[in-house]
Amino acid sequence: MMCLERNKMKQTFVVDLKKDDEITEFFMAKSAAIKLGSNKKQYLDITLGDKTGEVSAKKWDVADAEVEALMDIHEGDIVKVRAQVTEWQGLTQMRVLRIRKAAPTDDLEVADFIKAAPEKPEDMYAYILGIAESMKDEDLKKLSVRVLTDNKEKLMYYPAASKNHHAEFGGLLYHMKRMLMNGMGVCQVYTDLNRDMVATGVIVHDMEKLDEILSNEYGISPGYSMEGQLLGHIVMGVKYLDRLTEELKFPREKALMVEHMVLSHHYEPEYGSPKKPLFPEAEVLHYLDILDARMFDMYDALSSTEPGDFSDRVWTLDNRRLYKPTESGEE
16 A cells, blocks of 8 residues: 655646646556557557546557556556657547556555545544543443454545545544544533543444445445445444443443444434434534534535635535635625
């Protein structure tokens, strides 16, 4: 996997490509195949991409000696290409002159090639684990630390959804961290809230998305697992917590409360929750979840909207078109 520390900065993105430029740059292979042209000569047909978009590329007249190496390029591989930027039927393309797979020593930044959370997974995980380890309730602390440590490997890259909010590299951690930050602030206002219960709810509420959603190491999801489609992460989460709390010899009332928080955090039956929240910490968890999801969708839609204009309709926000004000608030 590519490292997350920025060492060698990618200079040219798909959005920057201009006809007649010659570039040497890294891209992610979105698809790749050796094909036979009308002249009976082999060529590489490859789609290259990064966080800004995709571009079709061809390497013409592939020699037999090149075929084995080129056939080793698969979807999701990072490749270094030297290419000329061309145009075909009004669309930007690239004529590849040389191509090779990236090596570990290239020290690339994954966020250049895919949609990714704006913070490093290691930092987000450390923040969340720090909250868990600071809990005064020993039962909730033991449960939260166990859940985080058992799932650390997947948490480093997993998205929070196949599509929609936080469907990005490290998206689940980013969602959890921002919910925790808001949750700790809410507990300072509503001081009767059990801070450790709120934090535990945030940590466990979406953890079974790691088994509900399918994802590669870049946080790109092709869809859902069989169990995810048949049960969903809420039911899977209750089953997981029921097993784990029994193993940890958890007090039964406390275990049921944590399970109820998972069960009720979507609030409505049509969104997967058969019960609405029945105590304050569960109610708070729902609003922390919906607030972060909606803010993500709003900022995502506005990121590609010009100041003083309205976004495209956002179906996750009731098909609203969002307004992006100018810097001064005036046209």
